[in-house]
Amino acid sequence: MVQPAESPARSPPLPPPAAALLPPPPPPAAAMPPPPAATKAPAPEEQEEMPRPAFLPPQPPADSAELLPESWRAALTVEQQQWIGRVLFSRDSRGRSRLITELNLWHHPPQTRPVYNQPPASPDPFFACRLFLWMPHRIWHLQLTCPQPLCTGTMTKAGLYRTIRRVLDINGWYLMATEYLECRRCKKKVVGWSQGIIRQLSPTYSCQFPAILTYRLSCDLRVVAQLRSRTLGNGANRLFNTLRENHSNAWMRRAIQYLGVCEQFLALCSVRGQFPPPPQMPPLPSPIWLLTVYSYDVLTRLDEYKARITSTFGSILKMDSTKKASVTTETHELYPPFMRQLSHCIFEVDPRDARRLIEAKRSQLEGRHGMVAPTDAEVIKKISKKEWRLHCRRRTRGPEESTLLIQELLDTFGGPAGRNTLDVPLLNALRIQDIWSTQRAHPSCIQDPPGVQLYTQTGRLTKGGVSLPVYCCARGSTSLESFHLNRFIPGTRESAKHFQTFLVDGLARWNEDRAAPAAEGQEGPLHSYSAPQAHP
16 A cells, blocks of 8 residues: 655745835725724724715614605604604615605504503604595506696696695594695696696595695594584584584593503602693684585585586475465465365376276275275265375476466455355455465476476385385475475574575485485485485
């Protein structure tokens, strides 16, 4: 076996040449780092504090509030600045503040801790409010046009709007911010929540805008909806008192939570001094402001209301067009027959429906009551008003025929036939002639609208072996029993503008309440007075 040759013993290393003992040449001045203070190697802590290379971006500041625009910081508390800056903004590669790309409409502040191991530094987290971010161009990438009348340019993003609005809610406040949009053609800047922008959006997007804006404050739609209900006494003062109670209860719950946490640390004697007191509850706007917001809400839907009131959408405006005749007293013996004949002068029963009801009633009387071959007059006396209303359709006679019949009726009751046994007349002769001279030009105003179906069959009912249809009329006088101004105008202190606002809104809601049962026969689970949402 061949053994490897042993390597000769290594000789001690030779000293380096003189040139190798010289220090290396210094680097260029621009790249030369500052000389260390000592010749010894720096500690690890000192190495971390050395300046970083120039090509790395600077570290973002620890304070997220610096990411917000200056105008936003002026309107927000310190706590609000921190969480909004942390949620909505970041820094780019150059260290500049940028709005994030993944945006949502609603942003909520961090919740308070269930258990505090340290005393709270501020009461602001306990009173923080949410933020609504309305940016239709950035969030949905919609193509919007310039709202200026003579411009057709497209809109592009132009930064953030400098003002953050406070919005009045049911039991508190929330913040709302938006974007600036600029027209590519005329260079006009428009705020994202202006009506010129919102009107361009389809109901899919516009229905998500939650508030009505005024000059300084804004109001959530849920607050405005409280004034739409047409009940006596439901006015601005009542809504103001309800809001004040709700806001006070919500503020006191937050204050109790904050003070309870502070009390725990004071009881443990773990802190000295005093905690900051809770902030004051923001004051509520006046009832007059609430009426102003309600007027703005009606004005934004004025075209819709006009269309619904004038039956453009097929709804039927039902107003009490009757006027009490100038009678001496309603307790007069001749008053009921006079009113029945007055109604007969205006309406006539459909002959086919009347004949069908008479035959059904005759069959019922013969089978149940044992009547033998009753005449039509005897049968008609047995038919109740409810049966006429359910099973017979009525239509107006026409203005000419109604005018002649009313004149004959007044002539008849204006003579001896219009006096009772005590020779007391039913009609006031002078007043009734004065009223009729004015009203005889208006029988055409109370005629059925041409081409409008006022009756809807809602079912069938068997009477005396005869199947009768059951009708629901959109004109019925029973729906006018509660049509009074006190159901539309909740108080007596409203101005002329507010009076008209309540009246228009009340008429549209009244019309919708009566048209829905007439068209469907029964109420469904959904109940809304908004046409864009009910019929998108």
